[in-house]
Amino acid sequence: MRGPKAAMAGKPTKVLVKRHALVTRLTHWLNVLVISLLLMSGLQIFNAHPALYWGAKSTFAEPWLAMTKEEIGDQPRGITTVGGLKFDTTGVLGWSGPEGMREQRGFPSWATVPSWRDLATGRNWHFFFAWLFVLNGFVYLAWGLLGGHLRKDLLPNRDQLAPGHILHEISTHARLKFAKGEEARRYNVIQKFTYLAVILVLLPTMVATGLCMSPGFNAAAPWLVDVFGGRQSARSIHFISAGLIVAFVVVHLVLVVLSGLWNNMRSMITGRYAIEVEGGRS
Numbered sequence: 001m002r003g004p005k006a007a008m009a010g011k012p013t014k015v016l017v018k019r020h021a022l023v024t025r026l027t028h029w030l031n032v033l034v035i036s037l038l039l040m041s042g043l044q045i046f047n048a049h050p051a052l053y054w055g056a057k058s059t060f061a062e063p064w065l066a067m068t069k070e071e072i073g074d075q076p077r078g079i080t081t082v083g084g085l086k087f088d089t090t091g092v093l094g095w096s097g098p099e100g101m102r103e104q105r106g107f108p109s110w111a112t113v114p115s116w117r118d119l120a121t122g123r124n125w126h127f128f129f130a131w132l133f134v135l136n137g138f139v140y141l142a143w144g145l146l147g148g149h150l151r152k153d154l155l156p157n158r159d160q161l162a163p164g165h166i167l168h169e170i171s172t173h174a175r176l177k178f179a180k181g182e183e184a185r186r187y188n189v190i191q192k193f194t195y196l197a198v199i200l201v202l203l204p205t206m207v208a209t210g211l212c213m214s215p216g217f218n219a220a221a222p223w224l225v226d227v228f229g230g231r232q233s234a235r236s237i238h239f240i241s242a243g244l245i246v247a248f249v250v251v252h253l254v255l256v257v258l259s260g261l262w263n264n265m266r267s268m269i270t271g272r273y274a275i276e277v278e279g280g281r282s
Helices: 004-009 022-047 119-147 149-154 163-174 181-185 189-211 215-220 223-227 231-258 261-269
Strands: 012-018 065-072 075-082 085-088 094-096 103-105 272-278
Touching (some): 022 231, 022 261, 075 094, 119 149, 149 189, 163 189, 181 272, 189 223, 189 231, 215 223, 231 261, 261 272
Parallel strands (some): 065 094
Antiparallel strands (some): 012 272, 075 085
16 A cells, blocks of 8 residues: 555645846836836827827828817717728727816826826826836846846747647647746747747847937938838837737736746746646756
8 A cells, every 4th residue: 555655746736936137127117117107108209299190290181090079960079080990989099088088188197197188297207217117228238248147048949940849839838828847947939939039139229219219310311211211111010019019918928827927927037936846856
């Protein structure tokens, strides 16, 4: 007859493993604050002219995106135009606020910093947190390169780049099946591709297009505006980049909740992540 120890020998046991270094955790939580305020102050700036164009100049009659107020049947309505499509977004975009106190503005007051109309203050907030974001990013990249974090944790290895493995990961993600045991110690290939795309492509694009809207920087490096096809194109790409970051954050939060909220939160606060190992081996 097997004793208690023998019976437990093959039973999976939860152990805590190191997953996130201190620098990763600090820069992550600082980015949570910085990106939130960048987004809200950016929407305050956008509200000064809630329309986007392509090219070097604003063709007011042909925005590819616009949030306006229109009178429809003697009733003011918020209308959002995307390309040739129009959507009634009354109460949220274009014409928002409590019933009886609505006003014409692109994004509602609860989504902007400050909540009232103040372009100068919105710019001050945006520029301050933009530079804080850049400095925080330099710290993360410098530590990631010098400490090997980018190479060891974010670069896919040869096995992960195999087409069969990539298709398997896409399939398991689509079915919301999350890694268990030893596989949970490290990022999977989908996570690595996504984080690298955000860190090395999306965020630098947002910073570069933001610089294109600075008159002082335009004077120092006019070529950068040309790279993005003109000032208005740069503004549009900046807005799209911000939207993609919001989409990334939303998906990220959903997956954090579905794959284990407390375990993920603990790993980003203490650095320790719980996994199941056979027989209690760590």
